Amino acid sequence: MKKLAFIIPWYAANITGGAESELRGIVGHLSKAGVDLEVLTTCVKQFNSDWGANFYPEGIDDVNGVTVRRFPVRRRDAAKFDAINIRLMNNQQVSKEEEQTFMEEFVNSPALYKYIREHKDDYALFIYIPYMFSTNYYGILECPEKSVMIPCFHEEAYIHMDIYKKAFESVRGMIYLAKPEHDLANRVFDLSGAKQAVLGAGVDTEFESHPEHFREKFGIQEPFILYAGRKDVGKNIYLLIQYYGMYLKRHPESDLKLVLIGGGEVTIPEHLKDRIIDLGFVDLQDKHDACAAASLLCNPSIHESFSIVIMESWLGERPVMVHEDCAVTQNFCRETNGGLWFKDYYEFEGGLDYLLTHEEIAKQMGRNGREYVLQNFSWDVIVDKLMTFFKELTQE
């Protein structure tokens, strides 16, 4: 098989972000497995930087042993883009002309598109992640017959833009992180011409957890709910704080705590400051230990494409609680029998009480989840699934 090209708007060793981290993992593990590949990207630094500014020099770079080709971006009209984007962020519809403007004033690299057009015969496949960026849109249009997407779709205004249909309905393959994503994609687009597969995302499973280390290091001996992730309104952190506060009010005898790990700022109500422990960023081993020490992990977000944290909780053999309105995380709980979900405070309270009073069942849920993650999302498994998918596609 000829070499594979992975396309993403920005790429570096230390960029945060779900799709960015996932691609680093994919190319790193495929490369270690001997697969010939390159990353095609722009000279833009990262998501929260100027998309019209070339931070990295143009040309070939090496990032952790992976060949990266960087292409310059062209100047853009950020004001025009922002005016349309703010409406999309508020789930408002935009016109076809505005969709076109949005795509033209996004992050664009004509040099990248020219490279794809002129070198399509050098590559077996072009794999794009995630769906939204115009580098992916225009790149796919240069060579749809060799295009594969790892779209990371979720329900938001952007996915319903008509302009995407032209590109996405012409690709050769689609790889999804979870079944609800597959269902959403097929509701919105006509993908009858594409090979589709739900493969999941790679998760690091080569570690051991030591719950007692966590308890000793941070001085937390009481049972606790763990929240791991960015503390952001969009992730529903304040819903969790409210529900936890109400739980304590209705259960004054409880010694349950709420432990938060991850970046971002959160305002904790004064009377809960001794019960909610915000540890901020902790190192990776501490996170693994925290997952194993917790009574459960709660992910209340309703906008998840995959949720690495619930996988990490399962690897620590602890159950999870998720929001009913997140089809992805709820589906994983059902498939694994590894967690419960809630749609309002009463179900949150009921689920929490159940897990706290049925310890053997909670442990079994955790073990169920761990088995599921090892069978489906360890990097060895993901690399095999990806290569099988790519080989089948190139042989068809």
Place this chain on the structure above:
Amino acid sequence: MEENTNMNIDVTKIMEEIRADIDARGLRDEVLSFEEIPMPQQATVVDSGTGPFNNDEFMDSNMYMNRCFQVQTWQPIKSNRPLGFLIIFFKKIIRKLIRFFIDPIVNEQNDFNANTTRSMNQVRNYIHETSTKNTQTEDAVKAMQLRMETMSREITELNRKVAALEEENRSLRKDAE
């Protein structure tokens, strides 16, 4: 994707039990008050895309914009952590060091906010003017409708009188013949 083979636990059944218990205890009839556990004042935009114009909501938002359009670069720095005084000290140094970068951004944002607020104030004035004109127009239309009704009654009365006169005229002509 491979399904988990351990079927001793069925989370769907567990959720059904939890929901049944909630219903049996009538928990949803209780009124929960979350006032003691406040959410921070994060603005949210909820737009269904349809529905009538709500002047009260518009005026509330407009007043908020006029009060709060100016973003402050200075925010209090607090820490309840152990060695919090050290954390505060270093955060204050960092705040001083990055001011050269933050202040221009905040100034630009404030310029945008001020222009947006001025635009919305003009929209508010336009709505008020249009609303006043609409009221005046509605009043005028009502007055015209009233006048038309009156004239319609007068025409009906006149038609009645004309018919009576024509009848009298025919009768007189017949007598004359």
